[in-house]
Amino acid sequence: MAMSCNVGGADKVVRIVVGIALLILAVFSPIDTVWRVLAGVLAAIALVTALIGFCPLNSLLGIDTCKRHA
Numbered sequence: 001m002a003m004s005c006n007v008g009g010a011d012k013v014v015r016i017v018v019g020i021a022l023l024i025l026a027v028f029s030p031i032d033t034v035w036r037v038l039a040g041v042l043a044a045i046a047l048v049t050a051l052i053g054f055c056p057l058n059s060l061l062g063i064d065t066c067k068r069h070a
Helices: 010-028 033-052 056-061
Strands: none
Touching: 010 033
16 A cells, blocks of 8 residues: 555644644643553654654545645
């Protein structure tokens, strides 16, 4: 399976904002360790998928928000 762009535009911005918010929650919030780890993992997934422009879950679900120029 080739990794072609399927994350773009507003989807990318939302992933970055959510990723940063979850990262702040994981680092600074006085929550239980399990929730900190979960927030950190979800933050990493959101930020990495936004930066590389590919999301395996989007691919499985057939979602493509990346605009392609012909």
